[in-house]
């Protein structure tokens with residue numbers, strides 16, 4: 703487990719351009735975001751606005767064209783054990799048992815076998831999966847696989863957990879349970895989380911703070927603090943505070959999704975949607 707002051711992520715003036723010439727795509731433009739130690743921050747925005755690109759930069763899988771990403775003041779240049787990553791695809795090794803999957807990062811780090819086994823078993827116990835330690839991934843449900851993905855990312859005691867739509871493939875009920883499990887584990891491990899989701903309720907339920915991105919090239923459109931107390935409970939999702947916040951975020955995203963469609967749709971394409979096509983693209987007229 704980490705000291706309280708570790709895990710400060712900062713992206714400063716990040717710009718990302720893919721390709722060159724006619725095939726050039728400006729994916730992200732001048733984005734500055736932070737995740738404080740132990741903070742849970744979500745990134746939301748219309749499809750293609752550069753959320754995964756930003757997360758990949760913080761993970762060290764990609765490099766920005768402009769700007770810099772740092773962890774605790776040190777520039778991020780490559781992946782590292784202090785940053786755990788969880789994707790929507792479970793990305794478990796099918797030929798390894800559940801416990802061996804969780805042990806994998808520790809093995810790479812040269813941790814001796816007995817220590818690896820005890821760490822993996824402790825984590826699997828916390829996630830309610832100890833009884834499945836000798837099963838193989840394809841013997842488990844989607845929710846269980848994703849719990850293992852989270853446990854595996856936590857095994858190397860990262861300071862930051864980077865999650866790209868981790869519950870996107872799960873059904874609604876499993877997703878709700880996973881959100882509670884994640885919140886519990888996050889509180890227990892006291893790490894920073896950068897979380898991508900398309901589900902606005904999920905972002906409000908989980909986050910301390912939410913960045914809303916514009917349509918491509920992605921910029922920061924709004925930064926919203928979530929004032930709901932911790933621990934969060936399912937009952938909170940019925941409160942006015944929660945639903946007002948969800949409503950506010952939905953209209954911000956809707957504006958951006960419409961802007962993103964502006965160059966693709968004509969007046970016929972938007973007929974009946976409460977929209978019109980003007981010189982600057984699609985406008986919401988509701």
Ligand SMILES: Nc1ncnc2c1ncn2[C@@H]1O[C@H](COP(=O)(O)OP(=O)(O)OP(=O)(O)O)[C@@H](O)[C@H]1O
Nearest residue numbers: 720721727729748749750751752753754755756918
């Ligand atoms: N390797 C790449 N080469 C060229 N273009 C890319 C590459 N990766 C991403 N892009 C483009 O950059 C833009 C941002 O992509 P990105 O996947 O980061 O968006 P996103 O917000 O995560 O999208 P979604 O919500 O649909 O997952 C998109 O237009 C995408 O097509």
